[in-house]
Amino acid sequence: MRPRLLPPRFTGRLHDPRTATVIGRWLGAAFAVCFATGLISHGMQHPPSWLSGFPSRPVGAYRFTQGLHVASGIAAVPLLLAKLWTVYPRLFTWPPVRSPRHGLERLSVGLLVGAAVFEVATGLLNTAQWYPWPFSFVPVHYAMAWVVTGSLVLHVAVKAPDIGRHWSRRSAGTLALPAEDARNRRSLLTAVGAAVGAVTVTTVGQSFTPLKGLDLLAPRHPDQGLQGLPVNRTAAAAGVGAVAEDGYRLRVDGPRPAVLTLADLRRLPQYEAELPIACVEGWSKSAHWGGVRIRDLLERAGAPAHARVRVVSLQTRGGYRVSELDATHARDPLTLLALRLGGEELAPDHGYPARLIAPNRPGVLQTKWVCRLEVLT
Structure with a gap:
């Protein structure tokens, strides 16, 4: 008899909703900052007809917002990878759709993951001025930012009950977790935080010049030229x-x-x-x-x-x-x-x-x- 194919089983506790919620909070904050500063950048480059113009002071306002835009986008890379690692076992859940709510959740997740990976990847390549695609970067990147934001809002709305149950260590859904799980989670979150700090410190010097001596991974150094x-x-x-x-x-x-x-x-x-x-x-x-x-x-x-x-x-x-x-x-x-x-x-x-x-x-x-x-x- 041919063996029955079963979906893989994941028993690791760090693939749990509490870990996903904590990393999701950080990733959501990075996306929110990146989206808001991106709107400013796009509006200044392509001002809408109803806007007469942006203020000319303070003189370094755009320098700050665009530096923050790129820094938050780079910080989102390890956060997005950690988030995907935490939730990827759910890709193998069976049956794939259990209810209309579950189907909407999976749709929002698929749209969010695809748009987020595309947005982060193309943004990174833009910092290096490498464009291995046939489309114009600016309008597509701008449009996909709205797709990411919309799918993120939809995802949060669908998952709001689960997020509420696992928002903090005192939440009802996490009271019974064993001490070993808490230690492992802290180690994982510490590693993710360290990764975010490392990629930020080694790239932000291209705009925040006091840290230009640590500008190791950024494609530009402010003193070279x-x-x-x-x-x-x-x-x-x-x-x-x-x-x-x-x-x-x-x-x-x-x-x-x-x-x-x-x-x-x-x-x-x-x-x-x-x-x-x-x-x-x-x-x-x-x-x-x-x-x-x-x-x-x-x-x-x-x-x-x-x-x-x-x-x-x-x-x-x-x-x-x-x-x-x-x-x-x-x-x-x-x-x-x-x-x-x-x-x-x-x-x-x-x-x-x-x-x-x-x-x-x-x-x-x-x-x-x-x-x-x-x-x-």
Whole structure:
């Protein structure tokens, strides 16, 4: 007689609801922080039509929120693995669907697991700027964030009774657990916490510069790069050839349009500002910039106070060739058309001959190789 196939049996106590609940709390917190900061990042890069703009102060707000976004996403990796390890025996429960509630629970779990693994994996690859897929990262990552959040809310709603029974050590569902189980659980949770701490400490230095000496696993180090600043897109990658000083022209299109040479820009009043570059991949660093205030250029062009500005680059390849400054950023005295970095002329990879630098703004919108400013009313 052919032996009957039976689903595997798991007797380990650490695959229990209490352990899953504790790790789930931590993972839920990481996902919540990652989702909230991700909404901020996406809104700043792709502002909705009903939003007039984001504030320009504090100058490092985006640096903080995006650093927190990437740090919480990286912290979610060991938490997600631990959570999956804790609950994976339930994949083998039989029968696979026992009731409508059980079927809804399994559906929510399948959707949550698939979306969460996809979101974390693609986010990690984005920090390394490696895109081995045919789709555009930003819109898909943003859409999947909503899928993860929605499936997580559904999962919590379905599992609320179980979560309540195992929320704390004093909960009714955990009173009878043996002491040996409690010790093993503490060891597991300590190991998971240590893993979260390790991946955080060894990566967060790319944005939290006091810990940059421990920046061992992050793809960027804040001090590595031309003029002491990392470079995401070089002039060659952007299709910007050598720009001759006497051949450069900046067009300012407004009520009183003007064309300025690099020498003209250098003769205008010069200002200095200490502002961070904060990139969506998670790295950031403050630097000392010098150049002409955008507000001064707009006043010369007769732009009204409420005007927005379209900033156009010389680049011919890649995204974000054009960005837009809202009125708040355009009139902020710290927003510069930068000509210098760290007291030196901009290197070509940092945007020579002129680039935008503004407070509280994503790095992809700090347009390099600026050739035109268009006043929008």
